[in-house]
Each structure stands twice: as C-alpha cells, then as structure tokens.
Amino acid sequence: MLESSVAAGSGFGSGTISYNRNLNIANGYYLAGADLIFEMRAWRTFGDTAPNDGCNTFYNKVDNGTWTITVNYQSAPACSDVQNVQVGSETSTTVEVSWTDVNPMPPSSWTIEYGAPGFAQGTGTTVNVTTNPATINNLTPDTDYELYIQADCGVTGTSGWVGPISFETTIDCSFANLGVTNPVDGDIVCKGSATLEVTPSGxxxxxxxxxxxxxxxxxxxxxxxxxxxxxxxxxxxxxxxLQGGSGGGNTPELIHYKFDNGSTITNHALNPVGSNPATLIGLNVGGAGLSGTALQGSAGSSASNYVDTGWNTTIDGDFTIAFWTSGVPDSNTALSYIFGDIDASSFRCFTNGVAGTDNWLIRDGGLVDLEMTGGADSNPHMMHVVYDASAGTYTAYVDGVQTDQQTIPSTPNVTGTGFKVGGYSSSTGLDGLMDEFRWYNRALTAAEVTATQGAVGGGVYVSLQELRSKLPFLQQVMWQ
Structure with a gap:
C-alpha cells in the first residue's frame, strides 16, 4: 500500500534536518498477531560536482533507526461488517452473492434482506445463509432488486448492514415458443441486392x-x-x-439509467461503470418517461443539480450514447446542458446557443460538433449518437432518422474526471424530462438504432443473448 503521491514535510536545508508529517494510509481491518510493515524512502537529489557527482547518499539519505511511526488504532468491532459484496450469475429466478469476511473467527451465518429498489429495511424478504458465496432463490424474472447483508457472529453479536447492492434477474424465455418458417432465399445475377423473407411461427x-x-x-x-x-x-x-417489459435489448455495456426507482439511480448496464447506484443531487425523478418515470430538471445550476455517475469519462474508441427527452420548453432560448464532463476536453451536450432552438448539439471530447436536429422541443424524442472509430464516422439520429454525420480522421484519447447526467460543469442544466440514458462501448448499426427506439409507455428489448431462444433459419443469397 503506497501513498497516492510524493509529498514533502517540514524541514529543509543543509546538514541533518528534522522531518515530520501526518499520513492517512493503511486504514481498515487487520487481524491481531499479523505483522504490518511500513517502509520510508527518501528521494535522492543529483549533483554534478566531483567527487560527489551522480546520485548518492552525499546529497540525501535517511539514517537507519532515526525515524519512528506512531500508529493510531482502535480495536475492531466484536463483529465486523462484510466487505467487497459482489452479485453475479443472475438467472431469471436466482442470483449468487459473495463477500469478504474479515472477522478472526468466521461467523456462523449471514443474513441477507432483499426487495424492490429503495425498499425500507425491515419490510424486505430475509434469508439466513451459512455459505459464502450464497444463492438467493425464488426471485421474479426480469426484475430489479436491492439487497443488504449482515454477519451473525453468535455470542459476540451482529455486524452492521452493508448495502444496498443492486442486481437484476434475467427474462424467462422458457415459456416462449419462438421460430421462423417458410424461408425464401434470394437470387442475384452478377451483383445487386435481394429481399429475403421468413414467417414468424411462435x-x-x-x-x-x-x-x-x-x-x-x-x-x-x-x-x-x-x-x-x-x-x-x-x-x-x-x-x-420476444420483447421484455423492463429488460434492455442491445443492453448497454457501460451506463443504463431507467430513472424508474425514485432517488435510487441504478445502473442496469452489462458491465456498469462508476457508482452503482449513482448519486442523485438536486434533481427529481417523476413525470412520464419513455417507460415509467423520468429524470426531471427545471434549468437549475449543474453545480447542485445533476446525477453523479462516479465515472471518469473515457473516449478512446467506438461508443454510442442514447437518451430520450421530452417537455423541453420551446420558448426558452437560454443554453441548457444535459450531460458532459468538463475535464474530458469539455465533452457536453446542450440546446440553444450555437445549437439553435429545438436542437441538441454534442461538442468536443476530441471530436467535432454533431447536431440532433429537432430533438430538443416539448415533444418526446429518442436520440442516438454513434461514433465508429474504424469507419471514422460520427452520426446523429433523432427518432431513428439520421440528422447529421461527420468524418473523424483520428481516434481521440480523452479521459475526464467526472461524467454528469442532467447537467454539465456549473452551467444551466436539464430543463424538462430525460429518460433511458445509455452509453454503449460499441457503435450500434442503423438497424440496432431502430431496434432501441422503444415507444412512449412501452418497454425496450431484452438482450441479444436472450432473444435467440431457438436456432434461427439460415437464409442464403446465392451467387450465380
């Protein structure tokens, strides 16, 4: 364990000097009887005067036995909290939970309480488990959950609760009878296109x-x-x-906020980045979104009204950003920003100003301006921004229709310090509703953009892996 950076304390000058500094490292639980070793190293300076030229102890050193460490500590709780809680191996009715226990004597059991996102502890379902990892059974398919876990150390008592930890069960396709019949191939002479056809049979x-x-x-x-x-x-x-009511077809890899669980902003992505749940600051959740409720903003300052993703923006290859907005005031001509990271080369999305009224414009991040024409008005619209690094294209869609495409000659390499949704830096933030914010780590095809439009009041698609419930029919275009 190292300090995060090199730092200097008091005491500078020639000869033997006194040096002291307070540190805040090596925090956490350590088992009694185990050695905890500290090392201190001094940076040596370089001189160019013989015979002491070069890097040596003439210029800077630490004498053995001349430094001490005063350790501030306290006894560990009689029953310590579990650490590093992980969920995985989700099925339609089960989830596996694992954790790290730091108690000297392993607890006899652990208590897990789970329920709908945002549930009040004491009102959820409680299970007692004696193994780590443990499996929770009898869950509802295609459903969001949160859980808390507590260690039971027997006579020494119980630990505090750790949570909430979010997870989602998969859709149950066992009841589905899916298939296609009557395949019609296409023939092409020399070159051209063909129309292929099947009949859905399930x-x-x-x-x-x-x-x-x-x-x-x-x-x-x-x-x-x-x-x-x-x-x-x-x-x-x-x-x-088969389309699911709440699962995500072409599920985003990095960020997927549905804004359906009140102040709990769960990231439903396949490999969620940042904090999960994200932190809601100032803004509200309510109204009618694309599906369920939405993120609500009233043009407040982004310094105190935003969703803190806990993620440092990374733009270094393919990506797709998708989001839905509605209720953006037509009469408002003031700049309004809905996401971005000022330290990611000022990557942001806004309306008005150079974007023009009723349009969204996404700017910088090592890229060029891209306009989503007509997407920022009082009507509901679904936007997609697709960057394909290999093709060198940057494309905008509004409601599945391409509105802009720019050429990007080289792939940017940009990293920020904090991606915000619903705002940007300290500028004026979201004014209206936002829903279904998604960040993919790949460039969606035009067909995938169409497939992920959704509909007002409807759900979105289940993931591709779940959709292939039966072996599909092969359609061939014959070369003659």
Missing amino acids: NGDEVYWYDAPSGGNLVGIGSTFTTPELTSTTSYWASEV
Whole structure:
C-alpha cells in the first residue's frame, strides 16, 4: 500500500534536518498477531560536482533507526461488517452473492434482506445463509432488486448492514415458443441486392436479422430483409424475438439509467461503470418517461443539480450514447446542458446557443460538433449518437432518422474526471424530462438504432443473448 503521491514535510536545508508529517494510509481491518510493515524512502537529489557527482547518499539519505511511526488504532468491532459484496450469475429466478469476511473467527451465518429498489429495511424478504458465496432463490424474472447483508457472529453479536447492492434477474424465455418458417432465399445475377423473407411461427413480437449465427450484428428487423449490394454468396440468419417489459435489448455495456426507482439511480448496464447506484443531487425523478418515470430538471445550476455517475469519462474508441427527452420548453432560448464532463476536453451536450432552438448539439471530447436536429422541443424524442472509430464516422439520429454525420480522421484519447447526467460543469442544466440514458462501448448499426427506439409507455428489448431462444433459419443469397 503506497501513498497516492510524493509529498514533502517540514524541514529543509543543509546538514541533518528534522522531518515530520501526518499520513492517512493503511486504514481498515487487520487481524491481531499479523505483522504490518511500513517502509520510508527518501528521494535522492543529483549533483554534478566531483567527487560527489551522480546520485548518492552525499546529497540525501535517511539514517537507519532515526525515524519512528506512531500508529493510531482502535480495536475492531466484536463483529465486523462484510466487505467487497459482489452479485453475479443472475438467472431469471436466482442470483449468487459473495463477500469478504474479515472477522478472526468466521461467523456462523449471514443474513441477507432483499426487495424492490429503495425498499425500507425491515419490510424486505430475509434469508439466513451459512455459505459464502450464497444463492438467493425464488426471485421474479426480469426484475430489479436491492439487497443488504449482515454477519451473525453468535455470542459476540451482529455486524452492521452493508448495502444496498443492486442486481437484476434475467427474462424467462422458457415459456416462449419462438421460430421462423417458410424461408425464401434470394437470387442475384452478377451483383445487386435481394429481399429475403421468413414467417414468424411462435409467440414472439418481431423478427431480427443477423450477419452471423451467434455474436453477429443486427442488420434488419421484420419478416423481410433487403440486403445491401452483394457480389458473392452471403448468409444471413433470422430469429423470432420476444420483447421484455423492463429488460434492455442491445443492453448497454457501460451506463443504463431507467430513472424508474425514485432517488435510487441504478445502473442496469452489462458491465456498469462508476457508482452503482449513482448519486442523485438536486434533481427529481417523476413525470412520464419513455417507460415509467423520468429524470426531471427545471434549468437549475449543474453545480447542485445533476446525477453523479462516479465515472471518469473515457473516449478512446467506438461508443454510442442514447437518451430520450421530452417537455423541453420551446420558448426558452437560454443554453441548457444535459450531460458532459468538463475535464474530458469539455465533452457536453446542450440546446440553444450555437445549437439553435429545438436542437441538441454534442461538442468536443476530441471530436467535432454533431447536431440532433429537432430533438430538443416539448415533444418526446429518442436520440442516438454513434461514433465508429474504424469507419471514422460520427452520426446523429433523432427518432431513428439520421440528422447529421461527420468524418473523424483520428481516434481521440480523452479521459475526464467526472461524467454528469442532467447537467454539465456549473452551467444551466436539464430543463424538462430525460429518460433511458445509455452509453454503449460499441457503435450500434442503423438497424440496432431502430431496434432501441422503444415507444412512449412501452418497454425496450431484452438482450441479444436472450432473444435467440431457438436456432434461427439460415437464409442464403446465392451467387450465380
């Protein structure tokens, strides 16, 4: 364990000097009887006068036995809190919970209480477990939860509660009867495009088309699919899919805020970054969002009205940002910012000013200006911003329709110090409603942009892995 940076204390000059400094390191629990070793090292200065030129002890050193450490400590609680609580291996009805226990004598059991996000402790479901990790059973599919955990050390008492820890069960596709029949291939002479067709045969909601049997790109939606221009035999795969009410199809990898759990801003992403839940400061959750409630703002200062993601913005390759807004005042001409990080090369999104009335503009972050025309008015709109590093394109969509595309000659490498949603720096923040804020670590295709539009009052799609409940039919375009 090291200090976070090099620092100087009191005592400078020639000869032997006195040096002292207060440190705040090595905090935490340590088992009795274990050695805790401290080392102090002094930076040596460099001289160029013989015979003491070079880096040596003539200029700076620490004499053995001349320094001491005074350690401030207190006895550990009779029953210490668990640490590093992790959830994983979620299924539609179960989740695995693991943690680190630092008590000298392992507790005889641990108590886990779980319930809906924001539930009051004492009103949730309680289970007593004796193993680490432990599995919670009998959960509801496609549902958000929070849990707390407490150690039970027997005669020495119980620890404090640790939590809330958020998790989400997967959708249950076991009841689904999904499939496609009557495949119609397409023939092309020399080169051209073809229209492929299947008939959905189950109880799903839609047909998705892919360019690979697994892990491929979503390239089309609907029972028919028209290929791009082809010059060789090409295969596509069709799969009937089932849409979930609250799960996320094409689930974002980094950030996915649904704003449906009051002041608890859960990150539902596959690999959530930052704090989870994020910290809601000043703003409210309510109103009618894309699905459920939304983040509400009234043009307050972003210094005290924002969602603190706890994440340092990173822009160094492909990404897609998606968000929904509504109720943005048409008559307001003042600048209003809805997300950004001032230290990420002033990466931000705003309306009015150079953006123009009723438009969103996303600026800098090592990129160029990109406009989402018509997206910032009183009507509900879904926006997508897609950066494809390999193609060098930066594309904006409003309600699934492309509104702008710029060329980016080189990939930026930008890191910030704190990404805000609902505001930017200390500027005027969100004025209206925002919902379904998503940050993917990849460039969505145009078909995926269409697939992740959602609808007012409706849900969004379940993840691609869950959608492929049956082997799809292979559709081939034959080269003749």
